[in-house]
Amino acid sequence: MRAGVTAAIAELREQFAQLPLHIYPSPCGGAHVLIEDIPLDAPFAQETTWVGFFLSNACPEDDTYPFWVRPDLSFADGRALSPPIHGGNHFPAADTPGLPQRPAVMISRRQRNQSVWIQESPLLKLLSVMKWMTER
Amino acid sequence: MKTRCELRMPRSMYEELAAHLFPGDGDEHGAVIQAGLLQTRSGPVLTARSLVLAEEGKDWVPGNRGYRMLLAPFIAKQARLCRDEKLVYLAVHNHGGNDSVAFSSVDIESHERGFPALLDLVEGMPVGSLVFAPNAVAGDIWFPGGERLTLDRLVVVGAKRKILRPRPERMAVGDAGRFDRQVRLFGVEGQAILAGSRVAIIGLGGVGSLLVELLARLGVGQFVLVDPDRVDPTNVPRLVDATSWDAMAWLVDKRRPEWLRKLGRRLATKKVDLSRRVIRRANRKACVERHFSVMEKPEVAEAIKDCDYIFLAADGHRARRLFNALVHQYLIPGVQMGTRIQVDPETGAVIDVHTTTRPVTPAKGCMLCNQAVSQARLRDESISQEMRAGQRYVDEDDSPAPSVITLNALSASQAADDFLFYITGLVNDDAFGGTIQGRPLKRTLRFVDPRRGKGCPDCGSGGRLARGDNARLPLIE
Known part of the structure; x- marks a missing residue:
């Protein structure tokens, strides 16, 4: 794995030290990351979810997206999921040795602030996406 | 030495x-x-x-x-x-x-x-x-x-x-006679400066190929050429001196079996070799260092370190990210060139055409501050085609962008001129230092003054600016 990917994983491990965190290195120097049992508060019907994403070999220069979560994700008040939350997807997006594809909901939040170059670590991006989800 | x-x-x-x-x-x-x-x-x-x-x-x-x-x-x-x-x-x-x-x-x-x-x-x-x-x-x-x-x-x-320098340097007159007509503009000193200069050209497609021709005929003495591709039949209309033979067109024709087409693709001329041929025809004495690879290799960065100028004629945002870092970390000025043609996917109508020549120096034109490097595009270029398809939620077009030699010539010619007047020191002190965009549909030029952001990791005082070997370059291991 590239140095930037290793550093990002170390930061994720520190933040989610209490949760199961699995790494699946890719041949190009990146890695798939799968974190289980992340708490999900309101407005979702589920209490926890797994979160999966891919760290490319450009990490941390690139934007980390999309994120994938449990396939049965639903709002507690019965609202339908709407973009950028997309049902009917799979994680990982392509065949990956050792990591069978599983049904998933995809959250495709790109970094929108283009006015300045912000190097946002994958951890910060994940936390900001989780925060955004709970504000839906 | x-x-x-x-x-x-x-x-x-x-x-x-x-x-x-x-x-x-x-x-x-x-x-x-x-x-x-x-x-x-x-x-x-x-x-x-x-x-x-x-x-x-x-x-x-x-x-x-x-x-x-x-x-x-x-x-x-x-x-x-x-x-x-x-x-x-x-x-x-x-x-x-x-x-x-x-x-x-x-x-x-x-x-x-x-x-x-x-x-x-x-x-x-x-x-x-x-x-x-x-x-x-x-x-x-x-x-x-x-x-x-x-x-x-x-x-x-x-x-x-x-x-x-400590004292004025005696310039070797060299090939002044051969270059007589241009020496009348910038003198034998200018010609000697060109002969002593070393430039890197990243990307030898439509724009880079023309640059090679222009710079070689100007008399530039040393070239570092970087491109990972071989000539393809669709390149031939835009690459200087390229022929169907370079593209192995008869082997890679769609009517041939796949094994023969594969062989043809392997035998086609490397773009770095084609460009060396062009340089040698223009100037036998020029030194050419070829890198048949992408830019993100330690040996390419090593070769660029002692260049006087970097021409970025590659499309990708990974190359843009690294180029911008090299300019600022090593204090080597450069220029990014490109052409953008927007076609309505429904009607096929041409919406916009513009050519860009963007000087990037340690003081002005940082591509991060001017939103010329997209982290989303960096992401897309860093994952496999299969992954891109798997995470796509709208139909996007992966087909190659339009490219036309005359448009490429606009940005290549502007960039070569900018280099010439920079390296010889002839450019006016108050010359416009920003991006020049050609708008052929309107027959106009647009002059864009670059912005400078605060806290930029490349051009900001707290970042990689002038750090030399003491900062890690992005995307290179």
């Missing part, structure tokens, strides 16, 4: 230093420069990162042995900063004269007395001294381990290049 030692300095810093050293009082003044260190194949390059002017009477006082000196507490403070930041400590003062300058015997004695202790203080980094005249500079640089080098030249990098 003699080890050369070069100092690169942004123009804004040089102007501030020159105003401090030569305010018109005919007196001596002092300063300290903190510089990055870059080890190249031809020798060390120092990259001036910050300038600290010595205050008259406080930091710069009458000397005990010489006329003036920097006070010890000032020296120690700047040297400690160099130790902490892994920078080279350079003491600066000026002498009289104009086009030549040298250290006095008192200067040399003070180096021999003081530099061994200073080397201990900065812990592993070189220390040195520079003495300036208005049009000259001499340097005495001490390296850990005992090596001691004189400075060969100072390159002032900005919209206009200026070279300072």
Whole structure:
């Protein structure tokens, strides 16, 4: 794995030290990351979810997206999921040795602030996406 | 080969230093420069990162042995900063004269007395001294381990290049006769500068291929060519000197079996080889270093270190990200070129066509500050096609963008001209330094002034600017 990917994983491990965190290195120097049992508060019907994403070999220069979560994700008040939350997807997006594809909901939040170059670590991006989800 | 030692300095810093050293009082003044260190194949390059002017009477006082000196507490403070930041400590003062300058015997004695202790203080980094005249500079640089080098030249990098040396250099006339018509514009000195210059061209497609032709015929002496591709039949209309034979068109034809097409693709001419052929036809004496690879290789970055200019003619945002870092970290000016053609996917109507020539220097035109590098595009380029397809939620077109030789020629020609007037120092001081966009649909040109963001990791003072080897380049392991 590239140095930037290793550093990002170390930061994720520190933040989610209490949760199961699995790494699946890719041949190009990146890695798939799968974190289980992340708490999900309101407005979702589920209490926890797994979160999966891919760290490319450009990490941390690139934007980390999309994120994938449990396939049965639903709002507690019965609202339908709407973009950028997309049902009917799979994680990982392509065949990956050792990591069978599983049904998933995809959250495709790109970094929108283009006015300045912000190097946002994958951890910060994940936390900001989780925060955004709970504000839906 | 003699080890050369070069100092690169942004123009804004040089102007501030020159105003401090030569305010018109005919007196001596002092300063300290903190510089990055870059080890190249031809020798060390120092990259001036910050300038600290010595205050008259406080930091710069009458000397005990010489006329003036920097006070010890000032020296120690700047040297400690160099130790902490892994920078080279350079003491600066000026002498009289104009086009030549040298250290006095008192200067040399003070180096021999003081530099061994200073080397201990900065812990592993070189220390040195520079003495300036208005049009000259001499340097005495001490390296850990005992090596001691004189400075060969100072390159002032900005919209206009200026070279300072200890004394005027005799220019070899060389091929002045052959280049007679252009020598009438920029003189034999200009032709010698071109012959002595080394440029990198990243991407040898439609724009890069034309650049190769233009620069080779101008008489540029050394080329670093970088491209991972071979000639394809669809390239032939845009690549200088390319033929169907280079593309192995008869083998890669769709009617052939796949194994034959695969063989044809393997036998097609590499774009770096095609460009070398073009250069050799124009100028037999030119040196060509070829890299049949993407830009993100340590050996490519190594080859670029001692270039005078970088031309970015590749499409990708990974290349843009690395190019921008190289310009700022190594203080090598460059230019990014491209063409954008927008076609309505429904109707096929042409919506917009524009060509871009964007100068990028350590002082102006940073591609991060000007939103010319997209982190989303970086992401897309860094994952497999299969992954892109798997995470796509709207139909996006992966087919190649339109490309036309005449449009490529607009940006290639502008970039080659910009380089010519920069490297020969002929460009006006007040010349427009921003991006020039051609709008062929309207037959207009647009002049775009670049922005400068705060806290930028490339051009900001807290980032990689002039760090030399002491910062990791993005995307390279």
